[in-house]
Amino acid sequence: MSSNKSIDLSHHLNTLSRSRVPSPLKYVVDYMNQPGMISLAGGLPHPSAFPYNTVNLEVYSPDADIAPTSTKAKTTMDISVTKDVSPDRPNNLSVALQYGASTGSKSLSLFLHDFAKRVFRPAYSDFQVLLHFGNTDGWNKVVNLFCESGDYILIEEHTYPSSQALWAPMGCRGVPVSMDKDGIIPDALECVLQEWEDSHPGTKRPHLLYIVPTGQNPTGSTIPVERKKLIYDICVKYDVIICEDDPYYFLQMPNYTPASDRCTHESVLPAQDESVIDEALLDALVPTFVSLDYQGRVIRLETFSKTMGPGNRLGYFVCNPLFSERLVRASEVTTQAPAGWSQAIVEEHLKAWKYEGYIRWLFGLRQLYTIRRDWLCDLIFSEFDVLPSPDGIPHDYIALPKGHGKRMDANPKSKYIFSFSAPKGGMFVWVQLNLSNHPKFEGIRASGEEYPEEKLETQIWMELIREKLLLTPGSFYSPVLGPNQRMKREKGVAFFRLAFSFETREDMEKGVKRMARVFERSWGFAELLN
Known part of the structure; x- marks a missing residue:
C-alpha cells in the first residue's frame, strides 16, 4: 500500500456537514471508558435488565x-455470544445491546x-473504516x-431508483452518463464535465x-479496471x-460460456494456504476504484447484504479521515451506531471463520451465482434463437423466437426481439427490446404520446x-433530471431486468x-x- 496520505477535500463538504458539531453526550461515553x-x-x-443471556447460532x-447443484451435506459450526463481560471476550451482549460510540464495535472495525x-488495497495510507446500516x-x-439543494449529481444512464428517490426531493438533479455493456463510458463522462459551462451556464x-461498478443494478455491467482508471483520472481532472x-x-463471475461449449461448473474454491487465497481472490476480482485512489476522493460503500444477508442491516464506509469524521458527526445525531445484534453476530461469525474462512465463503458465493447466471442465460439460449450481435448493437447477443433464426435474411438487425449480454457479476440480466419491429409501436408514436x-x-409488462x-x-x-423531468430514452428501445438470484431452476x-x-x-x- 502507498505511504502517501489523502489530500484536503474539505471544499466538497456541504453547509450541513460543515455545521455539524460533536454530540456532547459522546464525550461522556469516552470518559466512561477510562480505567477506574x-x-x-x-x-x-x-x-441485568437485558432479557437476553446467550445467543447460540449454528452457522455454515x-x-x-452452497452451490445449488451440490449434493453434499453442508457442514456447520456453532458460535455463541454471551452476556458475560471478560477481558478475553470483548464481544458480549452487555456491550452489544448497550448505548455506545457511533463508530460501532472497535474489534469488528479493526477486522x-x-x-x-x-482486499480493496486503498492507494493511500490513512484510509478509515466506519460502520453503517447498509449501503442505503x-x-x-x-x-x-456533499449535496446542497439544486446540485447536479453525475449518475449512470440507467440507475438504481432508490438512490434517486433520496436526493430528488432535496431539489438535486441527475446528470446521466451514457453506458455500454461495460458500464459508463469515460469519453461521455469527460464530455459532460468539459462542456458543462456551455450546456449549463451559471x-x-x-x-x-x-456509480455501481460491479454487476450494476439494473444492467449487470461490470467496469473493467482499464476503464476505471480512465474514469478516476477524469474525476481527478x-x-x-x-x-x-x-x-x-x-x-463477480467468469465469462459466460454457452452450455453447448461448457463441460461442467468447476469449483472455484481456492486452496487452504492464506497467501494462495489472497492471490486467488485478487486474480478473480476486478480491482476497486478505491485501489486506484491515491487522493482519498473515493467513498466506498461496502455491505454484508449480499454476502451474509440484507436483514443484518450492516455495512461500512472506506474513506479518508475527513469524510469519516464528518460521517461520525452525522451518525451521532441520526442513526447512532448500527444495531448491536448485527454487530455482535457478524463479529463472532467472522471471528470464528477468520480472514481466510471469510474469503473461502466469498468464493463459494461466486460459484453459486455463476451457476445461477448460467441457468438463466442457458434458458434464454434454449427458448430463443440466440445469435451473435451484428455491428451497431451494444450487447453480445440478439434473440428471436425459437425456429426463426435460421429463416433470417442477410440483415437480421431489424428483425430481432431483444439484445442482451451475459453479466460478469451481480444478480441481473438486462434485456433491451427492439420496438422498431413491434406492430403497435408506430401507431403509439404517431398518436403524439410523449413517451411512446x-x-x-x-x-408488454402487463402482458x-x-x-x-x-x-x-x-x-x-x-x-x-429535475422536478417532473425524466430522461427520454433512445428511440425504439425498451428494457426489462431479469433477476437470477432467487428462483429455482425449474421456476x-x-x-x-x-x-x-x-x-x-x-x-x-x-x-x-411470412
Missing part, C-alpha cells in the same frame, strides 16, 4: 458447499480495516455530506459521481468525488404479468418459457416473417 472511572453521568440501562462452515487493506444508509449519509459543475456503491463486488417507448413497455411472470421494467431506472425455466410466449404473441412474429 465511576460514572453517575450516563443514562445507561443496567445490563466457510468451506460449506474490516485489515480486510479492506488486504451509507448513500443517504454521502448525499447529506450553474455549479457536478462534483459527485454515484475535474475534482469530482466518486461514491463507489459496490454491493455485488464479491459476486415507455407506454409500449408498460403494455407478462397476465402470463404470471414478473420482470422489472426499464422505466423504473430512468434518471431524474426460471417456466418464467423464460412464458416470456418467450408473450414476446412471440406481442410481436406477432409468425406474421412478421
